[in-house]
Amino acid sequence: MAEIANVIARKILEELRSLVNQELCSAWGVQSDLKKLESTVLAIKALLFDAEEKEASNHRLSLWLGQLKGVHNDAENVLDEFQYLGIRERVDDISALKAEFNLVAQLEVRKTTMHKRDMSHMTHSFVPPQIVIGRDDDKKHIINLLMQQDADRNVSVIPIVGIGGFGKTTIAKLGYHNEGVVSHFQLRMWACVFEDFNVTTLIQEILKSTNVTIDENLMINKWIELIRLLLGGCIGSKIIVTTRNSSIATITGTAPTYDLKGQPRKDSLSLFVKFAFKQGQDQYPNLLEIGKEIVRKCKGIPLAIKTIAGILYSKVDEDKWKFVRDNEIWNLEQDGGILPALRLSYNQLPFHLKQCFAYCSLFPKNYVFYSFKLIQFWMAYGIFQSLVNKNQALEDVGDLYIKELLLRSFFQDDNVHKFECITFKMHDLVHDLALSIAQGECSVVTKKSTLVAEVCHLTFFDNDQEVTTQLEKLSKVQTIIFQTNQPMSLLEVCISKFKYLRVLDLRESSFEVLPSFIETLKHLRYLDLSNIRKIKQLPDSICKLHSLQTLLLENCINLE
CATH class of the missing domain: 3.80.10.10 (Ribonuclease Inhibitor)
Known part of the structure; x- marks a missing residue:
């Protein structure tokens, strides 16, 4: 929150300085008032670095930062219209409370700019969805279940159960796209279902996966056909269901539940190394030892391993690795299913990426993002920062933001289309995190x-x-x-x-x-x-x- 409040103060200052320099201010005689507001915001901004260190243990301080964020939202709305008086009064009121927190003004010495990376390397710096480290036994088991014949029933339901981030969907995809499975079945369909799914929407999604043209007037007929397909299909038809809930697996499954476990330590470390080291890990033996301890805290959860590795990518400062290893957030229990590793990864994002990430909560789970649309969406909020020079196109900045979030595993399942447009999704746990941040x-x-x-x-x-x-x-x-x-x-x-x-x-x-x-x-x-x-x-x-x-x-x- 303090880091977000920091960018809030910066943006207010930018707006104010722009207004102070306008001739209109002198003509209306409000220049001195704007300068007073500017000095007040500067004083608050100097305290934010200390607040960032203390807010986790001080609920009232978090509320104060929340008030500052609310002021910023109003400031953005009214500064353009010159309605500065009410905002100034509210900033003064909040500023008067700062003495209660014993905050110490600090100079701004930290920079939160993103690393500029070689673009050709960026394209290949994260593992494509079809490349999975380990999980060979799990993959073989699911393929065997798909291929085996069940003489006593037409359709068998195979449930895969595991906690969020274990890779249930990945294992299902490996089976779904296996060459032997593809040639074995006449028709394959794929759909993602969440707790509050709508039946009609679900049917549409399933039919879309078969490349069937959907006519709403024929939806009832299609529904009847689907029922026949799912429940009265040919002998050997199979349905894979992935879920975190063992009760759902028991209700839907006709085959024994397959409990997906965490990755073995060796595979977990290999996955971490793949995502964390820009170059060979042998060059950094001390970092590798710290990395082994971090991997142990990830408890074999691939999503946790990839997100933590993403924030350490290309960093060679031992202190930063130790900060991640020793962070108190590892002691927290999962909050609504959200992994501590995800929260830690979010906390390490630069403030502009935090804002971009939070806005993604406005879209539903399993939503397919198009890079060019999301960039234009972000641009509307004025949150882009030029990283190289003032003449850099904002679209290029947005492209870097997306690649950074992909690298850190906040986005996944990315595919490059024509005109270099990228499509991608958010893991449902990552989406839950975005919802909690933007609440x-x-x-x-x-x-x-x-x-x-x-x-x-x-x-x-x-x-x-x-x-x-x-x-x-x-x-x-x-x-x-x-x-x-x-x-x-x-x-x-x-x-x-x-x-x-x-x-x-x-x-x-x-x-x-x-x-x-x-x-x-x-x-x-x-x-x-x-x-x-x-x-x-x-x-x-x-x-x-x-x-x-x-x-x-x-x-x-x-x-x-």
Whole structure:
């Protein structure tokens, strides 16, 4: 939180210095007030380094930092409109409390810039999904279960059980893509299912994996066909189910549960070395010894090993390795299934990557990210920092951010497509971590959700009056993402109520027109209208969105 608060202070200062230098300030006679606010923020900023060391053991200090973050969100919204008076008063109030924490002002001596790496090496610096260290016995066992004939039943269900991060999905994929398995079965289907899955959506995902064209009018017939396929299929048909819950395995399985264990120490160390050392580990025997102790704390969990190795990649400072090895976070129990190693890896991220990572919580589990879209999405929040020179394109900075998060295993299953676009996903445990980090600021809106007044970023999964009612107490919203088809009335409410919107994602909606008063969104920077097949025209008022950076119109087939 303190590191995030640090970047908050920096951004406020940048805005203030920009305003102080404008002639408009002198004309309005507010330059001295802005300079006073600048000096107050500078004083707070000097304390943040000490706060970073103390916040873990001081709940009230964490709350204070949270207040500062809230002030920043408001500052971003109003500085452009010159409404500085209310912000100044709130900063003064928070600043008055700093004496209670006995913080010592420190000079800024640490840098949190990313290492610039050779781009050709970056492409191959992490293990592709199909390359797995160890797990040979597990792979053989699953393949044998898939290939063996069961004379007494048409369809057999094979459950794989293990804790999060053990590699259950990876083992299932190794079996699914095995050459012998591919030639043995006429048809193979793949789908990811989470606790709150929707049956129709699940069927669509399964059918998509077979390259079947989905016609919603024929969905019922397809459902009947699928039922017949799954429950009355040919003799020898198999279903693999991966789960953390042994009860689910017992309910669904027709074969004995396969309990996936942690990797042996030797394989775990090999995996760690692959991800942690830029060059041969033999050159750094001391680091390798420390690494062995770190691997032991990862308890054979591949995801934990890869994320920890990712934060140590190319680092040769023994103190940094010892900091990871001796960190108190290893003593914590799993929080909601989130591994201590993941939290430690997150804590070691530079603050700009922490922000980028937190925004990814707005998308659902198993979501396929496209690099160019995610970069434009991040750009809307103004969080990119030029790493090389001031003339560096922001898209190039975003590309480096994505590669860094891939390297650290916060993203996975990456594939390079044409025009160098990369697609990737987040492991469900990593997604859980993002949700916990962004809690209170980012929120998913459903009929059952409870929104706090401070929330700034919303993803909609339901669409009824109960959802609209929840929006009444909100005023600071900067992001709206529709994940389901929403009525025009809700869109109109969002546009009229949330004047500070920076991101509006309406893809796959059924709107025929956009409200003409969209021009009131003077802060809007990202507008996604992709796959809105009914829309025919854009209102002329869209030309008044002077802050707009990204407009996506992919597959708007009826747009004139």
